[in-house]
Amino acid sequence: MNKLLQLLVLPLVLLLVLSACGNSSHKEASDKKADTTxxxxxxxxxxxxxxxxxxxxxxxxxxxxxxxxxxxxxxxxxxxxxxxxxxxxxxxxxxxxxxxxxxxxxxxxxxxxxxxxxxxxxxxxxxxxxxxxxxxxxxxxxxxxxxxxxxxxxxxxxxxxxxxxSLLQKYDDKVKAFQKDAKAKYGDAWPISASVVNFRADQTRIYAGGYAGDILQDLGFKRPEGQQKEVDKGKDIIQLTSKESIPLMDADQIFIFKSDPKAADADLVQKTEQEWTSSTEWKNLDAVKKGHVVDGVDEITWNLAGGYQSSLKLIDDLYEKLDIKKQ
Structure with missing residues (x-):
């Protein structure tokens, strides 16, 4: 009778042991998987x-x-x-x-x-x-x-x-607040178009897309039609080869950034800007005629940093440069 009982109990014990081992292995595998991203x-x-x-x-x-x-x-x-x-x-x-x-x-x-x-x-x-x-x-x-x-x-x-x-929600909330405040300032004229221009030592550029361009789009600014066509072709940065291309810059509002004034090529940058902004093509831009040009926005905030904190700084900069009041 005892032998028969042993024969019946032994398989059950082995089954429980194997089951426990299986569960342990499964748990270890699950823990390992959960610990990996x-x-x-x-x-x-x-x-x-x-x-x-x-x-x-x-x-x-x-x-x-x-x-x-x-x-x-x-x-x-x-x-x-x-x-x-x-x-x-x-x-x-x-x-x-x-x-x-x-x-x-x-x-x-x-x-x-x-x-x-x-x-x-x-x-x-x-x-x-x-x-x-x-x-x-x-x-x-x-x-x-x-x-x-x-x-x-x-x-x-x-x-x-x-x-x-949480960070991205804070950004979205700031964007929505800006849109409301910009609408309060510009009324039916909002949204206005914006153009980001960069004078360099050896060339002049329009940042139609890229960091500042994307943030301006989020905020509700329109991209000038000619620039949008370039962006649609995959060109976020438009390099202007001659002053005849200056009309492509035109918008309701133009923002200009340049390299650090302490940089070695600062004099050449200034020379480029003087040459371009003294041209007839520049003076004929609507934004120039209306005085809607902000010269000297911060290059780090508007272009080089490319981060989260700098995006909030850029929005704050727009409030100040465009004299937009927070509601």
């Missing part, structure tokens, strides 16, 4: 384990967004001006190591920092992406100025999706 990005798909703590940012907008999310990068590329980092971010980047220039990051220095996440861009880092990926999981955006894409991607990668959504 998969990011689809411009250069492919990357798996990130846990929440990254040692982050390296390889373009200005990513550095801005990291700080906005409460993360201080262990390494970041040097800023275009005000090196090593833009003044508005410098207080949060005191311990951040310089890892080279945005177009050519220093891979050796990045490796020394032992990062657990690298944030790069396809437009700047496509050729070294494989090398970066061998150092640490690397995620990329297509370009460097789509700050909303950067915020969403980094929020997910850093385990800070709620914080990222």
């Amino acid at each position: 998969t990011i689809k990005h411009a250069m492919g798909t990357t798996e990130i384990k846990g929440e990254p703590k040692r982050v390296v940012t390889l373009y200005q907008g990513a550095t801005d967004v990291a700080v906005s999310l409460g993360v201080k990068p262990v390494g970041a590329v040097e800023s275009w001006t005000q090196a090593p980092q833009f003044e508005y971010l410098r207080g949060d980047l005191k311990d951040t190591k310089n890892v080279g220039q945005e177009p050519a990051p220093n891979l050796e220095e990045i490796s020394k920092l032992k990062p657990d996440l690298i944030v790069a861009s396809k437009v700047r880092n496509e050729k070294v992406y494989d090398q970066l990926s061998k150092i640490a999981p690397t995620i990329t955006t297509d370009t460097v100025y789509k700050f909303k894409d950067t915020t969403e991607m980094m929020g997910k990668a850093l385990g800070k999706e709620k914080e990222a959504q």
Whole structure:
């Protein structure tokens, strides 16, 4: 009788043990899966384990967004001006190591920092992406100025999706408030068209799209028809080859930014501006005739920073430059 009982009980015990082992393995697999975040990005798909703590940012907008999310990068590329980092971010980047220039990051220095996440861009880092990926999981955006894409991607990668959504909601709220306030100022004339012009040492450009152009569109400004046609062709930046192209600049409001007045080529930039703005074509622009030209908006805020914090600064700048009252 005892032998028969043993024969009946033994299979049941083995079944319970196997079941427990199976459940344990399943739980471990589930825990492992839950601890891994998969990011689809411009250069492919990357798996990130846990929440990254040692982050390296390889373009200005990513550095801005990291700080906005409460993360201080262990390494970041040097800023275009005000090196090593833009003044508005410098207080949060005191311990951040310089890892080279945005177009050519220093891979050796990045490796020394032992990062657990690298944030790069396809437009700047496509050729070294494989090398970066061998150092640490690397995620990329297509370009460097789509700050909303950067915020969403980094929020997910850093385990800070709620914080990222909160930032973007704050931006949307500020946009809606601006639209209301602009409507109060301009009345039936709103929305007005806007043009962003850049005088350089060797050329003149219109930023029809890009960072400032996208934000102006969000805010409700219209893009001049001729510029919109260029954007539809994929040209965010329009390089003007002669003064005969100046009519393409015209809009209800023109904003001009130039390089740092302390830069080595500042005199050449000033010369370019003087030559172009003294021309008949410039003087015949409607915006010029009406005095609707804002000369000298901040180059960092309007172009170089490309981040979340700078987007809010740009909107504040518009309130001031256009004398729009907050309701």
